[in-house]
Amino acid sequence: MAAVTQPSFQSTFSPGSNLELQKSSACCSCQEKWIGYKCNCYFISNEVKTWEESKKYCASQNSSLFHLKREDEFQYFRNLSKDVYWIGLLYDETRDAWIWEDGSILSNNL
Template identity: 35%
Template structure:
């Protein structure tokens, strides 16, 4: 190789060379074609993804808010419908009770009080006959469960008369039971009553108290028909 060619090779191997005419340095560093364009494309993709995600979040948030409002509205409507039905049901119950009250009171002499109808007789029968009269009409001799019912009886009877009630110890002496088999939780026995032992196994109400008498005697009676559902 001649000297001129050697110098040419040497110059090409220099990382930087100078232009002999202008004296400016010539860069021999090479850039990868399209590298700046790829970076810009990546940035564009990232921005696009951010926009898509943000849009999706906004849409989801809007749908959630709308669904929440719809559920709240539906719940309010259901509550209103429930209250309307309850109100209507209460009105129907009042109408039913009023009809029954009028029917029994006007046509059969029955008195309505606290979900029960009461029949106060005007004739006299034995305890068994009195009970039969009640059961034939879908009722039974009265069961007095509390003071309020005792007070109701006192206000509607002739206190000078005796009225059979649905209380007896005929099955077991000394074990007083109501006609439905329950044991009295409230007692209004007269002082020293019951005292009839085996001879007096049925109870009457007289004035404000109870007493035991022979079941075969004829007295007035009180029937009770409970309509509580």
């Protein structure tokens, strides 16, 4: 699982163990073992957890599952690892839509 943070915002997703970790991005400083990318900090975990377990772990770390907002984020993290990881997206059958943890609907352009 991985976590994203802006100065005090965080979310999560999870690539593999062969990542080159950066301690900071160009505009913010990240905690040890976090990846800095475009003013966000991302935590990558190699632990195997269910989606719900990952969500709870992130909450315990004052973060949330990864919330993809821009195409460049997708490309950057897709290039880090070909593994599959949890993100903060779930299907809401009552709304017949993919919903992010914060309640927003997945953008058609992503």
